[in-house]
Amino acid sequence: EPEVTQTPSHQVTQMGQEVILRCVPISNHLYFYWYRQILGQKVEFLVSFYNNEISEKSEIFDDQFSVERPDGSNFTLKIRSTKLEDSAMYFCASSTSWEVQGGGNQPQHFGDGTRLSIL
Amino acid sequence: AQSVSQHNHHVILSEAASLELGCNYSYGGTVNLFWYVQYPGQHLQLLLKYFSGDPLVKGIKGFEAEFIKSKFSFNLRKPSVQWSDTAEYFCAVTHKAAGNKLTFGGGTRVLVKP
Numbered sequence: 001e002p003e004v005t006q007t008p009s010h011q012v013t014q015m016g017q018e019v020i021l022r023c024v025p026i027s028n029h030l031y032f033y034w035y036r037q038i039l040g041q042k043v044e045f046l047v048s049f050y051n052n053e054i055s056e057k058s059e060i061f062d063d064q065f066s067v068e069r070p071d072g073s074n075f076t077l078k079i080r081s082t083k084l085e086d087s088a089m090y091f092c093a094s095s096t097s098w099e100v101q102g103g104g105n106q107p108q109h110f111g112d113g114t115r116l117s118i119l
Numbered sequence: 120a121q122s123v124s125q126h127n128h129h130v131i132l133s134e135a136a137s138l139e140l141g142c143n144y145s146y147g148g149t150v151n152l153f154w155y156v157q158y159p160g161q162h163l164q165l166l167l168k169y170f171s172g173d174p175l176v177k178g179i180k181g182f183e184a185e186f187i188k189s190k191f192s193f194n195l196r197k198p199s200v201q202w203s204d205t206a207e208y209f210c211a212v213t214h215k216a217a218g219n220k221l222t223f224g225g226g227t228r229v230l231v232k233p
Contacts, residue, residue: 004162031219043163043209045220056218091163095219107153108221110163 002026006092006111013082014119021077021114023092032075033093033108034067036060043091049075082118089113121146123212125224133232134202140195140227142210152193153211153221154184163209169193180204202233 005024013019025032034046047057049067066078075094079086093108126141144150154166167178174186184195193210210224 033220035221035223042225043211043221043223045222048219056220058220093163093221107165107168109165110155112162 002109004092004094004109004111006090006114008114009112010115010117012117012119015084016081019079019082019116021079021090021092021116023075023077023111024073025075025092025094026109027073029094029096029109031055031095031097031106031108032067032069033095034077035091035093035110036088037091037113038085038088046077046090082116084118087116087118089115121214121222123210123222123224125208125210125227127227128225129228129230131230131232132200135199136231138195138197138200138204138229140208140210140229142193142195142224143191144193144210144212144222145191146212146214146216149215151213152184152186153213154178154182154193154195155209155211156206157209157226158206166195166208200229200231202231205229205231 007022032049037043047061048055064080068076091113092111095106095108097106124143152169155163156166157163169176169186177183182197207226207228209226211221
């Protein structure tokens with residue numbers, strides 16, 4: 001079964017440094033997402049991406065965050081100047097489609113996550 | 120605020136026991152409901168989903184869930200668990216008015232003792 005792959009599995013970074021988390025979505029998927037889970041808290045939506053632009057973002061996704069699909073396969077999340085509170089597990093997901101009528105009914109497939117630790 | 124609640128944070132049970140995990144959501148209108156499972160060291164995997172139709176949905180590995188619209192609930196059940204069902208289980212919702220993002224419950228850690 002095709003999988004979403006994420007690299008690295010664990011990233012340790014000094015506060016204030018830039019970090020790039022990488023994801024390779026399933027090849028025929030068109031919608032891409034980032035979520036994060038701070039230790040002990042819920043999985044939270046960060047951003048969704050379709051047709052080379054952000055389709056939706058949460059309040060968490062401020063100017064420090066950006067996403068990019070630099071080529072036909074990778075989908076990246078960049079944090080420009082990391083803060084201690086950015087420490088979390090970051091999950092990438094992808095889906096084939098999203099029907100407006102159904103309100104997002106195509107299941108999202110998740111990667112294994114990147115554990116980001118900010119020192 | 121709209122939310123998804125899972126009432127049990129931890130569940131411990133023995134093999135062959137029945138499992139039921141509660142999930143409630145606070146959205147009105149059209150929702151799509153999901154249960155994901157995360158086995159130790161693995162990624163989130165879809166167990167089952169409800170879009171419309173029969174409110175009793177069957178998923179993989181013998182799991183099923185029942186959508187009760189009047190109670191805003193989507194509880195997960197398995198009649199007889201195995202040690203391999205040890206995992207964290209997440210209920211999630213997408214809502215037509217909220218775009219295609221998944222809103223997750225807090226998760227329930229299930230430990231099945233052999």
